[in-house]
Amino acid sequence: MKVAKDLVAASATPMVLGILAEGESYGYAILRRINELSGGELDWTEGLLYPLLHRLERLGHLESSWQAVAGERKRKYYRITDRGLAELAEQRRQWDTVVGALKEIWHDRAPLTVHPLEGLA
Amino acid sequence: MTAHEGPQELEAQFEQWRQYVLRRRELQAVDADELEDHLRGSVDELVAAGLSPDEAFLVAVKRMGSLDDLSREFAREHSERLWKQLVLTGDSGSPVGGTRSRRDLWVMLGCAAGAVVSVKVPALFGLSFADDGSFYARNFTLFALPWLAAYLAWRRGARRTVIAALAVLFVLGAVAANAYPLADDSQSVVVTSVHLPIALWLVVGLAYVADDWRSSRRRMDFIRFTGEWFIYLVLMALGGGVLSAFLFNTFAAIGIVPEAFISQWLLPGGAAAAVVVAGWLVEAKQSVVENIAPVLTRLFTPLFTAALLAFLVAVVWTSHGIDVEREALLLFDLLLVVVLGLLLYSLSARDPLAPPGPFDKLQLALVVSALAIDVLVLLEITGRITDEYGGTPNRAAALGENVILLVNLAWSAWLLLSFIRRRTPFAALERWQTGYLPVYAAWAWIVVLVFPPLFSFA
Numbered sequence: 119m120k121v122a123k124d125l126v127a128a129s130a131t132p133m134v135l136g137i138l139a140e141g142e143s144y145g146y147a148i149l150r151r152i153n154e155l156s157g158g159e160l161d162w163t164e165g166l167l168y169p170l171l172h173r174l175e176r177l178g179h180l181e182s183s184w185q186a187v188a189g190e191r192k193r194k195y196y197r198i199t200d201r202g203l204a205e206l207a208e209q210r211r212q213w214d215t216v217v218g219a220l221k222e223i224w225h226d227r228a229p230l231t232v233h234p235l236e237g238l239a
Numbered sequence: 240m241t242a243h244e245g246p247q248e249l250e251a252q253f254e255q256w257r258q259y260v261l262r263r264r265e266l267q268a269v270d271a272d273e274l275e276d277h278l279r280g281s282v283d284e285l286v287a288a289g290l291s292p293d294e295a296f297l298v299a300v301k302r303m304g305s306l307d308d309l310s311r312e313f314a315r316e317h318s319e320r321l322w323k324q325l326v327l328t329g330d331s332g333s334p335v336g337g338t339r340s341r342r343d344l345w346v347m348l349g350c351a352a353g354a355v356v357s358v359k360v361p362a363l364f365g366l367s368f369a370d371d372g373s374f375y376a377r378n379f380t381l382f383a384l385p386w387l388a389a390y391l392a393w394r395r396g397a398r399r400t401v402i403a404a405l406a407v408l409f410v411l412g413a414v415a416a417n418a419y420p421l422a423d424d425s426q427s428v429v430v431t432s433v434h435l436p437i438a439l440w441l442v443v444g445l446a447y448v449a450d451d452w453r454s455s456r457r458r459m460d461f462i463r464f465t466g467e468w469f470i471y472l473v474l475m476a477l478g479g480g481v482l483s484a485f486l487f488n489t490f491a492a493i494g495i496v497p498e499a500f501i502s503q504w505l506l507p508g509g510a511a512a513a514v515v516v517a518g519w520l521v522e523a524k525q526s527v528v529e530n531i532a533p534v535l536t537r538l539f540t541p542l543f544t545a546a547l548l549a550f551l552v553a554v555v556w557t558s559h560g561i562d563v564e565r566e567a568l569l570l571f572d573l574l575l576v577v578v579l580g581l582l583l584y585s586l587s588a589r590d591p592l593a594p595p596g597p598f599d600k601l602q603l604a605l606v607v608s609a610l611a612i613d614v615l616v617l618l619e620i621t622g623r624i625t626d627e628y629g630g631t632p633n634r635a636a637a638l639g640e641n642v643i644l645l646v647n648l649a650w651s652a653w654l655l656l657s658f659i660r661r662r663t664p665f666a667a668l669e670r671w672q673t674g675y676l677p678v679y680a681a682w683a684w685i686v687v688l689v690f691p692p693l694f695s696f697a
Contacts, residue, residue, distance in 0.1 A: 145273060146280035164277060164303050165312030168270070173316050184272075194273045 121160055130162075130170055132209040135179065135202055142197040145171065171196055179205050249292045253278070256300065265310040265317060278303065340523070343394070347519040350390040354511035357382040359504075368503065373423040375507075377416040380436040383514035385409045388446035390515055394522065397449035408442045415687040420696055427691045430632045438683035440465070441676065455666075458673035463587045464521055466532030466580075471517035479509050533588030536581050537598075543581060544601055547608040554615065568637040571616045575644040578609040582651060583672060591666055595659045603659060606652045613645055632694045636686050643682055647675055 137143065137151050145167055152162050174180045179202035187193045198206070253275060260271045278299050285295035303309070366374055388405055397405075416435055421428045447464060448457040483501050490497045585602060620638075654671055657663040 144276070146277045149277075163308070163312075164274065165309045168273060168277075169312045169316035176316075191276065191279065192272055193276050194269075 121156075126160060126162065127166070129213075130166060131174070132206065132213060133160075134167075134170060134174065135198060135206040135209065138180065138196055138198040139203065139206055142195045144193050144195050148196075174202065177205075178202075246292065249282075249296060252296050260306065263306065263310045263313075265314040270313065274303070274309075343519070343523070346393055347390055347515060350386040351512040351515040353389075354383045354386040354515050355508040357386070358507045358511045362503075368507065373428055374417075376432045377428065377435065378413075380439045381409070381413055381416060383511040384436075384439045384443055386511075387515050387518045388443045390518060391443065391446040391522075392449055395446070395449040397446065401445070401449045401452075405442060405446055408445070409439070411684075412439050412442070412687070419691045421691060422696070425697055426631055426633050427694060427696055430636050430690060431687055434636065434683045434686040438680060438687055441680040441683065444676065444680075455670050455673045458676055459587055459669060461676075462583055462673070463530060463532070464518075466584050466587070467521040467530055468517045470531045470535075471520050472513055475513045475517060476510075479506070479513070530588060532584040536584040536588075540581050540585060540598070540601060540605055543577065544605040544608065547578075547605065547612060551608055551611055554612075568616070568620060568634065568641065571613055572637055572640050572644065575609060575613060575641065575648060578605060579644060579648060582606060582648075586669055586672060589665070591664075591669065593665075595661065595665075599655060599659055603652060603655045606648050606655065610645070610648055610652060613641065613648075617641065617645075632686075632690050632697060635694070636690065639682060639686070643678060647672075647678075 133152060134148060137148055143151070145164075148171075149162055149164075149167055152160055171180065171182075175182055175196070179199060180196045181199055182194050182196050184192050185195050256278070257271050257275055260266050260274060261268065266274075278296075281299035281302060282292070282295045285298055286292055290298065361371075361374070361378075368375055385405075388409070392402055392405060412435055416431060419427070419431075421431070444458075444461045444465075445452065447461045448454070451457050483505060486497060486505070487501060582602060582605070585598070650671060651668065654663060654668040658665055658668060
C-alpha cells in the first residue's frame with residue numbers, strides 16, 4: 119500500500135511541525151523519522167520536504183541555523199517557533215475533527231447489514 | 240592505497256554533483272549545502288549498511304530522484320528566483336566579486352556627481368538655462384558623456400593612448416560647439432546640436448571598446464549597450480518626471496513653490512547623472528536581466544513591415560506622388576534610422592550560427608520596403624536641392640545622412656538575401672554593421688566641424 123500523493127501533501131505540514139515539536143532536527147533526520155513512524159508507507163521526497171521546510175520558515179513557523187558537524191560539514195537545523203506551535207495546535211484540532219468524523223462513519227458502517235432492517239421497521 | 244583513494248574519489252563525486260545542482264537557477268548555494276548534507280547522510284547510512292562508498296553514492300543520488308522534479312518543487316516555493324534579481328552590489332556570496340562591484344559603484348557615483356557638477360559649472364560664469372538656452376542645447380552632451388566615457392574607460396582599464404584619444408575628441412567637441420560664431424537662431428546651431436551628440440556618443444563607444452577596439456564582437460556589444468542604455472534612460476526619465484510632479488505638487492500644497500529648484504537643479508542634474516547611471520546599470524545587469532531592445536524589435540519588426548508595405552501599396556494604388564515638403568527628408572531619414580535600429584537589434588540578439596528562418600525573411604521585406612520608399616522620396620527630391628532654398632546646412636546634412644543610411648541598408652539587404660539563400664554566413668552581416676560605425680562617426684564630425692565654415696555660419 120502506498121499513501122496517495124494528495125494525502126501525503128495534506129498531512130505534510132502537521133507531520134513536520136509535530137516532529138520538530140519533539141526537538142530541533144535537520145532534513146535527513148526528519149525524513150528518516152517519517153519513514154520510521156509510518157513503517158515506510160509514507161513516500162516523502164526531498165522535493166516535498168525541503169521546499170516545505172523553507173515555506174514554514176518563511177511563514178515564521180520554523181527558524182533555522184547552520185551548525186558545524188564533523189569537521190567542515192555544515193548542517194541546517196530547524197527549530198519550531200511559538201507561531202509554529204500555535205499552528206500545530208490548530209492543525210491538530212482540524213485533523214482531530216477529520217479523523218473523528220471518519221471514525222464515526224466507519225464505526226456506523228461496520229454493522230451495515232443491520233441498519234437496513236432497522237430502516238424497514 | 241584504495242582505502243586512501245576512496246574518500247577522495249567520493250569528495251570529487253560530491254563536488255561534481257554540487258556543480259550540477261548549482262546549474263539550476265531554482266537552487267541556490269544554500270540549497271546545495273542542505274541537499275549535499277542530506278546526500279551525505281544517506282551515503283553514510285548506506286556505507287554503514289555495508290555498501291562501498293561508490294555504490295552508496297550512486298544509490299543515494301538515485302534515491303533523491305531527478306533534479307528536474309526537485310527543482311520544480313523548489314521553484315514552487317521560491318518563484319522569485321525565476322525573476323532574475325538585480326543585486327546592486329554584486330554577489331554577496333563571492334567576496335572578490337563583491338569588492339569589485341562595490342568599487343564599481345563608487346566610481347560610478349563619482350562620475351555621476353562629476354556630471355552633475357559639470358552641468359552647474361557654467362552657472363558660476365553667469366550662464367543661465369533661461370537666457371542661454373542655445374549654449375546649453377549645444378553643450379548638454381558635453382557635460383555628461385565625458386563622465387560616462389571616463390567610467391567605461393576605467394572599467395575597461397583603457398590604455399593611456401586610448402584615454403588621450405578620448406580627451407582629444409571631447410576637447411574637439413567642445414571647440415566645435417563653442418568656437419564658431421554661430422547666431423542663436425541660425426540653422427547651423429541646430430545642425431550642430433543634433434550631430435554633436437552622435438559624434439560624442441561614438442566617442443563613448445570608443446571608451447566602451449577600449450580593451451579591443453578592432454573586434455567586431457566588441458562593437459556589437461556597444462550596439463547592444465546603446466539600446467539598453469537608451470531604454471534605461473527613458474525609464475529613468477519617466478521616474479524622474481513622476482518624482483518632480485510629486486515634489487512640485489506636495490510643496491505647492493504647503494505654499495512653497497519649488498519651481499526654481501526643480502528646473503535649475505533637479506532636472507538638469509538628474510538628467511546628467513542619469514546618463515552615467517544608465518551606463519552603469521547596463522554594465523551591472525548585463526547577465527542579470529534579459530535585454531529589452533531585442534524583445535521590442537521582435538514585436539515591432541512585423542508591425543513596421545506591414546505599415547511600410549501598406550504605405551507602398553497606397554502610393555502605387557493612388558499614384559499620388561510623395562509630397563516632399565521642408566521636413567519630409569528629415570522624416571524619411573528618421574524612418575531609415577528606425578528600420579536600421581530594428582535590423583541592428585535583431586542582429587544583436589540573434590544566434591550567429593542559427594540557420595536562416597522566417598524572421599530573417601521578414602527583415603529582408605522590411606529593409607527592402609524601406610529602401611523602396613526612400614528611393615521614391617529621393618526621386619521626388621532630386622532637383623529641389625538646387626532651388627532657391629537649396630544649399631542650406633539642414634538639407635545638406637539630411638541628404639548626407641540619407642545617402643549613408645541608404646548605402647548601409649542596400650548592402651544589408653543584399654547580405655540578408657545571400658544569407659537567406661545560404662551563400663554567405665550570418666557573420667558577414669554583423670561585420671558589415673559593426674564596420675560601418677566609423678562612417679557615422681566620420682559624418683557626424685564632418686557636419687560638426689566642417690559644415691559651419693562651409694555654409695559661412697548660416
